[in-house]
Amino acid sequence: MTDASGPGQLDYAQAVHLLAQLVPAGAVLSYGDVAELLGSGGPRQVGKAMATAEDGTPWWRVLRADGNIAEPLLLRAREHWEKEKLARPGKRVDIKNLRWNPTPKQWEAIDILRLSLGNPKMSELDDEL
DNA sequence: CTTTTGACAGCGT
């Protein structure tokens, strides 16, 4: 694919996957956080996107705001959580303390993602005016 | 066009 240096028009789902891949081991984000970082959509949209994540995407680092995750995934997620010291066996993730805190450098990357996503369409703005 | 459905969030009980 001709992805490359230039922010082509990025699909929402792709943006979500890419952002998820930026999250370092030992840190987590909630679905709502992802939506906010991307500046578009909502938690449910993110969830939908994550459902189509391919291998290589650390889906266990994106969870619900309460520090848990949808039941079908819980078992597998817990193994990763233990391995990354995100939660003690059988417990949920303390998202309050383990929430990803991006460095300025990482914020840059996030910004790029947001920009390549929301190709400024004035239509909405127009609507409000 | 209305209704249903999701890997959700927040608040009240």
Place this chain on the structure above:
DNA sequence: CACGCTGCCAAAA
């Protein structure tokens, strides 16, 4: 701390 209800957003039926 566990449950249940309501609110949200976009896509699919």
